[in-house]
Amino acid sequence: MTDTDTDVLVRAEGLYKVFGRRTHDAVERLRNGTPREQLDGATAAVIDASFEVRRGEIFVVMGLSGSGKSTLIRMINGLHDATAGRLQINGQEITTISDKKLREIRRTSISMVFQHFALLPHRTVVDNVAYPLELQGIGQAEREARASEILDLVGLAGWGDKLPKQLSGGMQQRVGIARALAADTDILLMDEAFSALDPLIRREMQEQLVELQQKLHKTIIFITHDLNEAMFLGDRIAVMRDGRIVQIGSPEDILTDPANDYVEQFVQDVDRARVLTAANVMEKPITVVADSAGPRTALKTMRDAYSSAAYVVDRNRTLVGTIEDRDAIKLVRKGERSIASIIRKDAVTVGADDVLMDLFIPSVESKLAVAVTDADGRLVGVIPRVTLLAALGPGPGATEEITIPAQPVPTTVIDQVLEASEDGEPLAASALGYEEAR
Template identity: 70%
Template sequence: MSETALEARHLYKVFGKNPNQAVKRLKAGETRDDVKDAGTAAVIDASFTVNRGEIFVIMGLSGSGKSTLIRMLNGLHDITDGEVIIGDDDIATASPARLREIRRERVSMVFQHFALLPHRTVAANVAYPLELRGVGKAERLQKAEEILALVGLGGWGDKLPGELSGGMQQRVGIARALAADTDILLMDEAFSALDPLIRREMQEQLVDLQAKLQKTIVFITHDLNEAMFLGDRIAVMRDGRIVQIGTPEDILTDPANDYVEQFVQDVDRARVLTAANVMERPRPVISETAGPRTALRQMRDAYMSATYVVGRDRTLLGIVTDRDAVKLVRKGSNDLRTVLKPAPQSVNEDSVLMDLFVPAVESVLPLAVTDAEGRLVGVIPRITLLAALGPGTTATEELTLPLQPMPQAIINEVLGEPADTVGTPVVGGGAAFFDASTGSATQKGEVL
């Protein structure tokens, strides 16, 4: 089965008296304003693919053309020029009868203002697509109840839409689209009419539903935070054109132009960026088979007072501190496993930054980042976590830490090396030095 669920190829939509002439002039290089005498260009040369099972978000301000574009994907708006390919069908050339079949079997839609039938019960609204297909009443109502339970409305099937809150009515709209059991779900500003708290709840429920059902979703929004939260990929529109397509991280960290950069400047980065986006190469790290001298050398060179310990497959096993390693050397033992301590904190590489603050504060080392198999793939120093959120403390600023680690001269003595040193490593610190005269640690460097 093809990985592409839907493909848009050079789409144009012009409203007005001479749309074909307007398209010709646009292709020749004229602007949207230039062709106003021939018509209003709502969508200009839009091309993209939507992969099976992804949430593809089309985002833009009012007048950008996003709502017109989504209606072109199922034929609700005629296509002035270009192609929309779904399976073996081109929406632009499909007959009216075939378009109706595609809407029943391949593409369903959730509207901003619910569009429920007020005189029908909730269950009957959900079952309506099945009724159009000729499914028997008992079967379609049973299916409706199953889907209502899936969206958190079990037991509400016999109510009328007017008896439900706005958020509940939108859930009915989603349930109705799911009842159609189509491959592709189009959602046009589906949550924008809801109160902020309900809207957030609906966004989270959509993500949960998508994890279970793996539908292909094209979602329209003007809300950047919503786009960043929901989208596997995002297309940013301006004045009818798509100006950038990319993952939320791409859009946030590598905007294509000044417009996109300005658009994303106020985004809540803590809900978008993940541990994998900001993590650094893990260090110091040693194998469980290494000896205490190797551990001490790694800690000294990295200016830290502990090191992560991993297995042969890089599975995170725990940490060893400088004090414990020194004790082993003096006892003549080489087995680090006897002094291995649990890692103070670790997070998955897919965790968003907003979930990392408490673990980072509780960890005496830069926060360990692991993959799904528990392998250590990176670390996040606290200063890096703060810097990733935008303006504020940077990694080159000086910080004072009330720490009392082992003097580095002792470590050098144990290693049989010269005792002179510029400082003492700080737990969790990089390029950080203990000042015996003040009893504090002053740090300048890349990690905290």
């Protein structure tokens, strides 16, 4: 996605939020390098924050308590005025507009999901979801119909006539999400939306949010103090510390290339298997043979790569299957010129976006490095088992336990086969030390 004006829904440039006395003077002192701890009578919550949120992405702002993340989201929602800097919502500057215009933007462009649900206790579930439509002046029949559709979307079909107190915490938060979706705004703000839930329910809600996003493509700004949650949900993450944004990047960027010691310490305990993807760790495939190649060419490719097997691709680099060296040796002995008869349709493949957690079983099942293919089935990379383990940070000696299922035929044996075939004298199987039948 390009960073054109239509792609950016939220743009912040040099935002400051200072509470207390002589706030503008405090901003100037901060700009001149004064630490925020040395401001007299003023508290700097957000300092020189600049970022862009693109249409259709989940942008996560994360940090510990006191980092300024909740103040930042309240500035986006118009609940806090900026002390200095610029803030645009869908191209509209909101730091200088009238209160009436700001209320209109908040009603039509921004919805919010709160940490503690903030449901209306004496209204039914369907009436809670329909409430923003009521504020927009939509008739009762239409708003109830739309609310029922959204309840179905979040997995609460049949619960519309219940009161919030009759629902579990996870279900109440689904009502909160449904209410925000009902408003059909461009931007969805979520302030620690899942932090009040039990761990198992929290994970379920995270997964449901990802599923909803795949269907709805909303622009979501998600606030959290949980790095694993940020890594799971975020297309990009802004890490805050002491009011400042110290790094913005993809989950992979944050994990593999932390901007400073603070971020590096922050990511030490992240579950890398749920963050890194096949694309992050894959290597260029080396042992690859064209389906039009002969067995001698295939053997030479495997010999050069010290491998007992190879991937076979067609002219478009679409993965066709695999071959093994022993089968190729038999074809050379028979004088065959095509490898078509020995291609096995058993290649273990994964997608470039698959997380490492999902690669362990394919890695165990594959005789070769796991093949990474694109949406059209083209071979784009491979992941050797040792690379997979190294990406997860194995302890000392972990690689010593790695075993290779199929040992390659010794290079000297392959050389004998190739040399003999060139002389027109195929070697007997007994001379190679292999039986005819495997």
